Amino acid sequence: MTRKMKCFVMHRIGEVGMTEKPIPRAGPNDAIIRTSAALICTSDTHTVAGAIGDRHGLTLGHEAVGVIHELGELAAASGLFRIGRHVAVGAITPCCTCDNCQHGYPSQCGGMLGGWKFANVKDGSFAEYFHVNNAAANLAPIPRRSVVGLRTRHPLQFRQQSLDLSLQVGILYDARRTGVLCAHG
Ligand SMILES: [Zn+2]
Numbered sequence: 507m508t509r510k511m512k513c514f515v516m517h518r519i520g521e522v523g524m525t526e527k528p529i530p531r532a533g534p535n536d537a538i539i540r541t542s543a544a545l546i547c548t549s550d551t552h553t554v555a556g557a558i559g560d561r562h563g564l565t566l567g568h569e570a571v572g573v574i575h576e577l578g579e580l581a582a583a584s585g586l587f588r589i590g591r592h593v594a595v596g597a598i599t600p601c602c603t604c605d606n607c608q609h610g611y612p613s614q615c616g617g618m619l620g621g622w623k624f625a626n627v628k629d630g631s632f633a634e635y636f637h638v639n640n641a642a643a644n645l646a647p648i649p650r651r652s653v654v655g656l657r658t659r660h661p662l663q664f665r666q667q668s669l670d671l672s673l674q675v676g677i678l679y680d681a682r683r684t685g686v687l688c689a690h691g
């Protein structure tokens with residue numbers, strides 16, 4: 507049976523909530539990340555407000571850190587990462603193989619999954635697990651303590667919102683209440 511995970515999704519413009527989806531699997535070049543912390547960006551709030559149209563059922567979030575849960579065979583063969591490694595994942599995930607990437611313009615990536623795809627055309631990181639394309643190019647190793655620091659030392663207000671307590675998800679607000687979301691898996 508396919509294992510399920512909890513996700514925070516956009517149900518329709520102006521409406522969000524928790525749901526369950528199958529845990530994604532890695533293709534040869536990909537990684538599956540078990541989310542440690544995921545921060546909200548104003549792009550998420552704009553998306554929920556309808557800036558890029560209805561994204562019914564799409565998992566939100568595109569800035570996260572986590573632990574490598576699964577590596578595709580080619581990503582593993584790169585020798586750069588191993589399962590269990592703590593990593594940060596950028597919001598933009600260029601393929602690093604297309605012409606634009608190879609000429610130094612990864613922000614103009616023309617690869618099928620390259621560019622800004624999280625919470626745009628593929629599921630994002632407000633979930634227990636999320637999929638990263640071209641993992642060898644899009645994962646950055648980080649020390650484990652940097653994740654712990656985010657959990658325990660962030661001097662911000664913490665407020666549980668209409669999110670699932672079992673996923674230990676909440677909203678962190680700074681002094682200006684701009685809203686920084688922290689999702690602890
Ligand atoms: Zn962002």
Ligand SMILES: [Zn+2]
Pocket residue numbers: 600601602603604605606607608612614615616617620
């Ligand atoms: Zn590319």
